[in-house]
Amino acid sequence: KAGVTQTPRYLIKTRGQQVTLSCSPISGHRSVSWYQQTPGQGLQFLFEYFSETQRNKGNFPGRFSGRQFSNSRSEMNVSTLELGDSALYLCASRGELGPQHFGDGTRLSIL
């Protein structure tokens, strides 16, 4: 069974731009969560989507948004990028009552 796939793996943007990250979950998984990992703040929860609906949300500004499609694939969008948005963004998918399985992440660098 294929794992969680995140694209792209690396991304370089400049301040003020916007970016879209993609996540394809494990087949059959309907829950997709996003996390931000930085050296200073560690791993922080962004949001979770289940059956195309946002089910849970972390404490991030409105510049961070997401969506989920009918095939459970998810995208995360960050608008008006700031230097502090440089991070590894991890996506995780989960089956019914199962643990979360993570992708290898997208490393976003803001110049």
Add this chain to the structure above:
Amino acid sequence: AQSVTQLGSHVSVSEGALVLLRCNYSSSVPPYLFWYVQYPNQGLQLLLKYTSAATLVKGINGFEAEFKKSETSFHLTKPSAHMSDAAEYFCAVSGNFGNEKLTFGTGTRLTIIP
């Protein structure tokens, strides 16, 4: 609200020695507890999970963890360290039924001394 505390941001052990990584949790509901490992330039890989069944949980790569409610602990152990165990380890907690977000500890970087 839930939280986890990982004692020791860096742990070094000799190859073949016991690995002990400490995790204490705080939860207002019966917790689900997890250990994940992260290798350089990779995502998180699930090592093991506690979901209120057996208190001693066996995971992959020879790791195990014991849930101790009285001590609010979920320490990770491995009897004999291998060079390939060098990585960063994260303890995480979620609420009932595993439906809620994962709250992670700050991580412990494990170094294996040859």
